[in-house]
Amino acid sequence: MFSKIYIILFALLLVTIGYAQDVETSNDFKQYSSSLFESEQNSLFVVSTMTDNLNPLQANQNNINIKQIGDFNVINASVNSSNSKLFILQNGANNSIDLVKNALELNQNINQIGDNNTISDLTYYTNYKVNMEMNQNGNYQNIQNIGTNSLSKDMKISQTGNGTSIIIINQ
DSSP states (O other): OHHHHHHHHHHHHHHHTTTOOBOOOOTTTGGGOOSTTSSHHHHHHHHHHHHHTSOTTOOOOEEEEEEEESSSOEEEEEEEOSEEEEEEEEESSSOEEEEEEEOSEEEEEEEEESSSOEEEEEESOOSSEEEEEEEEEEESOEEEEEOOOTTTTTOEEEEEEESOEEEEEOO
């Protein structure tokens, strides 16, 4: 019963963050800075570390961190895993991510820096512990990853430049 509540809350969180936006930090943050909180990123890390330690007895945790800076960035995510850590950064405009993951364990980092970048990462079921990283630095880049197998479960993809595409089909 208690785990069903977490699953429902997790699903609601995914639905509400589908079209989240973040604005670049204004000078308001700087007036509260100190040596510990010298940047917004460091302060968020300290706060998330404190909240991670609130329940040390919970073995399986699902964490999703999304940061969007810019205009018209979109994330559609559906994650089904007993233990997942997902970190997504979009910095630019008109970036999109479609993510469907159903895995035993998931540890994935996705970074899009630039404009008009697209990532479509679809794994409807895998029996692997997935540890992936996808980085796009530039404009008009496209990554399509379909499925996960023993070769791609620890894959790292980095794109730089403009107008590049990668299509990966795992069977």
